[in-house]
Amino acid sequence: MKLFLPFLLSISLFSGSLSSAAPPPADTDTLGLSAPSAILMEASTGTILYEKDANTSLHPASITKIMTMILIFDALSSGSIQPDDTVTVSEHAASMGGSQVFLEPGETQTVDTMLKCISVASANDACVAMAEHIAGSEDEFVARMNERAKGLGMNDTNFINCCGLDTDGHMTTAHDVALMSRELITKYPQIHDYCTIWMDNITHVTRRGSSEFGLSNTNKLIRQYEYATGLKTGSTGLAKFCVSATAKKDDIELIAVIMAAPDPKGRFADATALLNYGFSKCQLYTDPQEKSPEALPVKRGTERSVALVYEGPFRYVDTTGADLSDITKEIKLPEEVSAPIKAGDVAGKAIYRQNGTEIGSVRILYRDSVKEATFLDYFSEVLAFYL
Template identity: 55%
Template sequence: MRKISSVLLCVVLLVVCSIPVSAEEKLKLTARSAIVMEAESGRIIYEDNSSEALPPASVTKVMTLLLIFEAIGQGKLALSDEITVSEHAASMGGSQVFLEAGEVQTVEVMIKSIAVASGNDASVAMAEHIGGSEDGFVAMMNQKAKDLGMKNTVFKNCCGLDTEGHVTSAKDIAIMSRELITKHPSVLKYSSIWMDEFIHKTKKGESVFGLSNTNKLLKQYQGCTGLKTGSTSQAKFCLSATAKRNGITLIAVVMASNSSKDRIKDATTLLDYGFGGCRVYEAPDLKKKLKPVPVAGGEKQEAKIASKKIFRTVLINGESEDGITYNIQRKKNLKAPLKKGDAAGWITYYQNGSYIGKVQLIITEEIGKLTFAKSVSRVLKQFLYQLAGDVSSAKSPQSIRWDKK
């Protein structure tokens, strides 16, 4: 009987030990809410209570920076533009760079002050410049949140000071962080600055002010590139952290960690888990399968095409690439003139039947519009080519066989 029990115990132990660790295993975090997302695809690698609406503190400034960089991208703002600080902006409490009313600084200095030192005064100064007022800018923030599908977000100010009803979620922070770093990667040039300085220029004279990054993960985690910290009495300690290793960029968000050290530890745990559980998949080159597209009214009747970029996605927790398929969709009604880079269709990718992304097809050569003279020339060439073919197909005298009589 004892021998049978021992055998059964061994069998049970073998079965238990052979069960893989679940991808949904709960990580040990102090944060009340957390998520880690792959930036390029937006796929969520791990999340825990990620949709709860909580005070975000200065992580709010991710949205502030997003709208600033959008304005720059749209040509409405330049890094060299000068911003005048208002009384309201100068009066901001909390983290600040001590801008004075009437002081003038460039947009780039303001961006550094926000991204590096988390300056509330700089945030409000930029908000007033772009939105006409802080309230006007906050309306823009909420509209952008809606556009991005941030379902648990309501902004009440542009800097993150504790205000009733000013909330967002870890998932929403990851969404806006992804939008910022993928659409405006130059922000990482500023969020990765460890120390810097600028010159205060006021009626009292000039003085040097040092900027020190509030994100200590920059010095403690290999590949960390940003992005934004935040802490208040209500929000506790929050962080949206970005890091890149081996071609993979991750976004880890923690909200309401117990301490500054804990948020770093929590973010590290999330990033380690993310990098350990995913790998990059690059689609094979489909050049040989991309047939030219027909062109109407052009100097050429067909245009060569290519994919705009190589499709990349991330496979998570042992996923196989065998389930990845694609569908080539070429535009059918292209009309000349065409330029290099003009859209010519899409390659859509699926994983086990579910959509995972697409890559644009583009024209690789310029094709001018067919003029009347060129049209006549084309018809004449076709006629002569056909005529030459008819002549060559006829029997020549040398090929005539003479029968001997």
């Protein structure tokens, strides 16, 4: 215990957070996209690299299912459902129409199979069946979708259904689609195990017997683009042709969202143009933070020192071709702290600079809690010293 450490000076703490300086988005006319609305985002930092009317409200079609899959993975992560759980198809789910895998009322499939049907074949019937399985009804599931969207900062999004069928008020933006795409691929990277499947089969078992049904990926970039990793396509009469395309090259992962393209080939051509642009411009700096900051001395605490941890990794995206080897890190911490200390509170921050200009920071947190020492603690220490 550091009970008798003299007080040296008071130093204010810093309230830093994970961040990176974002380069300005590219001029919206430089790539000649056919779609009226598009955005390109670097996945690990959320840095926007290009945008074209990205905040225009549009019908999203089946890229709605990105949020549906987030909620499915949320439920898997919480343990409320398991991949091999049995899902029973309702009359409502079987009646969806549009893109589907022709599930019948009363038919059962596993959660894992339903995810495959949604991500590969964009199955509306599987979406609704999963919504009902997780939330009891599609309406309740959609309410959760909108709540989750709000939590991600998707301020221009309103979902009316879980599969993306055209209906009044079911709207979002390219920017918001990028936000939910980033959440899905960074929080649940196992989605790539599903959305990169090119072709597969499922087995229908109904009262008429057993039959095979072929799944074919709606995202042609999986075969056409070398670095493609997903994610979701969509098309309806009002939405026209949309895609949220993800791709990874070396350590760079990008999200290209295309909305309201005039034709299916156009959306893939636009997405390819965006991804090629991003990979040609981007370089990513990452601080591995292999060693935690040194522990801080504690004054008037039941422990002599308190360990520290970084809140998260630091990543910075550059599109100028600058030399990133000259990035420096400065640790800002007090010389000592006074108990009580709560684990997770901010102790200070690491500031990153390039050529003297700050490009971002990461907060440094207390790893452990430390209680304030009582008279009994002081007495025990003195007694231990003499004995």
